[in-house]
Amino acid sequence: MRGRILLLVAAPVLLVLIGFAVPLAVLLRQVAEDSAVSAATTQAQALTPAVAAGDRAVLVPTVQDADARDASDVSVFLGDGTVLGAPAPLSPVVRLGLLGTSAQTDAHGGRELVFAVSGAAGGNAAIRVFVPDAELTRGVTRSWLLLGGLSLVLTAGGLLLADRLARSLVDATTDLSEVSGQLARGDLSARADPGAPAELGVVAGALNGLAGRIAELLREERENVADLAHRVRTPLTALRLDAEALRDPDEGARISAGVDGVQRAVTGAIEQARRRGGGTLRSADAAAVVAERVEFWRVLAEDTDRAVTTTLAAGPLPVACAPGDLEACVDAVLGNVFAHTPDGTAFEVELSPRAGGGARIVVVDHGAGLPPGADPTSRGVSGGGSTGLGLDIARRTAEQAGGALTLSSPPGAGLRVELELAAPVA
Template sequence: MIRSLRGRLFVSLTAVVLLTGLAGGVFAHRWAFDEAIETQDSVLIQIAGLVQSGGLTGAQDLHGVDEDAEVWLIELGKTPQGTPEERQLWRLQDGMRDAARKGKPVRVVLRTRSDGSRFAVAQSTGVRDEIAGDMAFRTVLPIAALIPCLMLVIAFVVAGSLRPMVHLADELDARPADDMTALPLRDLPSELNPFVSSINGLLRRVHEMMEQQRRFIADAAHELRTPLTALSLQAENLDRVELPPAARERLAVLRQGMRRSKHLLEQLLALARHDATPPDRAPGEVMELDRAARGVIADLLQEAISRDIDLGFDRAESVLVCGAFVMFTAMIRNLIDNALRFTPEGGKIDVAIYQDGATAVLQIEDTGPGVAADEIGRIFEPFFRGQRPEGDGVGLGLSIVKRIVDRLGGTIEAANVIEPRRTGLRVVVKFPAAGT
């Protein structure tokens, strides 16, 4: 059973063409052959008529009829005489007969003249069949030549008719997973319309469901923020009160838990927010990538200094990119935050911003342990934190970064630094640079 519609159409149509061609060819051959034999019979009869009326005499006259036709006039006399074959012929009645001459089959017309002498006009059956076969073959030839042409036409027509379907599949394949825009209905054969409408309906429903989920996460995170802020305030108030050392220890654990929850809520909100921006609306303003990075570094410098980490620019060119300032800031903050979190005291974090042709490049490189080889493919998954989670991380930072990069039409790659006496993670983000 052929699964492809194109294959099935082509094979069945070709089979029909071949069968019809074959049947037509066989019948045409038959008819043409019989027709040719009949024509030759009537020629023999005409020759016999000419001989009988005295219009033709002597065997050599017959050579004029056709060099290859091999028609003989055999005089048989008034009584049986000559070779045994001639005697045999003499005994046959007048008319069209099958006989033999010189051991080979022939077709003969026997006649008796008014004076009682008999003659036969004979033609070799082999030659007759050959001539009839030739003629029949020439009738079949055009049919045989038409079949490959028809097959070619079928192949073109079938491929052409199914092309819109192939285009549609290619378009769907090439889509990013979150592109829910409806497929265009125009330019499509009407048979495909119900199918495409169903796909569009499904896309709409999936989009609504994703929207609902995103709203739920955003709402839940938002709702949880208020009680958590109240709890944090209470904990801070408690901090100011005189407490026994054991209670103070527990309070510290409690406050750390609250910090973590707050961070989780903020990350969830950020994820939902960046999910919501449709790709076509994201690139709004033109802004300086280096300015966004400078702001983030200034914010995080104090933390870096307190842990004796050398955080700074390795290369800082003025590069223009398209997109919302807050998106770039959120992205850079999450990346430098990771670098800070995973780099041990006394380490170094280098940030580089430069333009490479039409591409804006942001590179952040740290001297931390890097990511285990079997985990590096998963670090952009939500909530993935690997085997060595550090600090208050919840595993959402890189998912947020990835979404922002996707929205802004960029690419991101993370790779371990492989150099002697050095480890670390190098993250390279590339965007289309805005016109200089």
């Protein structure tokens, strides 16, 4: 951006300077030529009275003095063929002067000026003044150098001012970009400089307002989650007391385990709301979490006559996911099997290491599979009367862990859910 602004300023400055300097340079050269020709004309006019009088005793020293005084060669051609002053050839222009016609022309090495003197003693005479090129261009080179130097100074000054302006704009834009990146990474305390030039200051103020609004919304969300969690804990405590009061110990233990699972989910929601924007490293052992959650769901599978086949790799298998999030993810996938397949439907769970680190979790049921055109990962969309959040939670957890969620319906099976979880990065 800075280079483009400099180019945008340099182009018109150069065009203006070229449009000003080139005609001025031509004019300076023309003025120098006119000055030299004018001086030669004055010199010839000063000799005209002496040439017209024809007194050679006066004319000879006068012509010699004029020739020696100036850089121009001065010659006088008399009617009898005598040449006074600097030696010079009888050129066509001199012949015209002897015939009574004054003229001038460019010659080799300079300019030849001839002035006719009519009525001189002995016939017409001609005064020839040869102005060399050095006189025609005297001072032109110096003037051109001054003009070029002035053009360079003006160009450098314009570029310097443009650079200062561009630097302020670029610095303000870079600041906006850095603040936007910090906000995107979760640092909601980052603020842009509202004193940035022109419209960038307006954008900075709007960005600061947006950051403040996001921080306020997150604060309200955390407070709402905390309030909800507090409200849920009371009935959960009551359920745990009821479970402990049951006469059947196994039934009480099963209900208590369910209450503990809900309690963990509520605690995980609170922790997730609190660490939003914290940027802390998250890691969990997929082998331990998957094994624990499979055992939890195995009890319900036995009650509903479902055969469970597990192939679980030995741990540890660290993945870039918080333990609570991974538990919720596995529960969502396994719960989807129980929610959308009839009792007695078998399912398989496989856990294996992932190439490059991390883990792969595959859950395959033997139900009806995906209906045509269905997308169960769409948030809030469900064809089974549920909230439509289960597989969407699994998808978001996988993506946040650097992986992905893949759904398919292989032949001979129902729905195949494959979760890719990347390894944690320090």
